[in-house]
Amino acid sequence: MAEGEPIRVVVTGAAGQIAYSLISMIANGDVFGTKQPVILHLLDIPPAMGVLEGVCMEIDDLALPLVKGYVKTTEPEVAFKDVDAAFLVGAMPRREGMERKDLLSANVKIFKVQGEALNKYAKKDVKVLVVGNPANTNALICSFYAPSIPKENFTAMTRLDQNRAQSAIAKRLGLCVSNVKNVTIWGNHSSTQFP
Incomplete structure (x- = not known):
C-alpha cells in the first residue's frame, strides 16, 4: 500500500523505448520503493505526443496504486516544475552520416534547455540521472546550466x-x-x- 507524500519524477524522451521501460519500473515501485507514491512528469517533443498518449493509456490501464497522477507535456517549464528526481533520457540520436560535432551541437541545445528548466523550476535538491548519450557530456552541459543545483546531484548512466x-x-x-x-x-x- 502506498504511503507518504508523492514525489514528482520527470522523464524526458518519455515516448521512447528506454523511457517506456523506465516509466513502468518507476510506477510499480522498482526505483523508489514499494511505499513511495509518485507523480510522473512526462516530457517529449510535439511529434511524439501521439505515442506518449498511448504510454499514458497504459499507465491508466495498469492502475498502479503508487501512481498518484501524471502530466504529459512538450513544455520544459511544466515538466520540471517541483520535481524531486529527473531522468533525462531524451537526446538526439546519432544518425548515419552524422558528424560527432553535429550530434554534440544538437544535444547542447537540448541539455541547455533542460538544465535551465531544472535550475528555474525543479526543487533545489533534485537528483538528476542523464541517460541520453553522450551521457557524460550531456550531464556536464545540463549541470552547467543549472548552477543552483549541487553538482553532486548530477550523474550520467554509462x-x-x-x-x-x-x-x-x-x-x-x-x-x-x-x-x-x-x-x-x-x-x-x-x-x-x-x-
Missing part, C-alpha cells in the same frame, strides 16, 4: 559502456563476464573512453 568493457575484459582473459567485477569507465561514449 551502463552500456560498462557492460561492453566488462565483456571485452572477460573475453581477453577467457573468463565468464559475471566474474569481472569493479569495472570503472573514464571518458565519454566515444574513442576517448578507457575502462
Whole structure:
C-alpha cells in the first residue's frame, strides 16, 4: 500500500523505448520503493505526443496504486516544475552520416534547455540521472546550466559502456563476464573512453 507524500519524477524522451521501460519500473515501485507514491512528469517533443498518449493509456490501464497522477507535456517549464528526481533520457540520436560535432551541437541545445528548466523550476535538491548519450557530456552541459543545483546531484548512466568493457575484459582473459567485477569507465561514449 502506498504511503507518504508523492514525489514528482520527470522523464524526458518519455515516448521512447528506454523511457517506456523506465516509466513502468518507476510506477510499480522498482526505483523508489514499494511505499513511495509518485507523480510522473512526462516530457517529449510535439511529434511524439501521439505515442506518449498511448504510454499514458497504459499507465491508466495498469492502475498502479503508487501512481498518484501524471502530466504529459512538450513544455520544459511544466515538466520540471517541483520535481524531486529527473531522468533525462531524451537526446538526439546519432544518425548515419552524422558528424560527432553535429550530434554534440544538437544535444547542447537540448541539455541547455533542460538544465535551465531544472535550475528555474525543479526543487533545489533534485537528483538528476542523464541517460541520453553522450551521457557524460550531456550531464556536464545540463549541470552547467543549472548552477543552483549541487553538482553532486548530477550523474550520467554509462551502463552500456560498462557492460561492453566488462565483456571485452572477460573475453581477453577467457573468463565468464559475471566474474569481472569493479569495472570503472573514464571518458565519454566515444574513442576517448578507457575502462
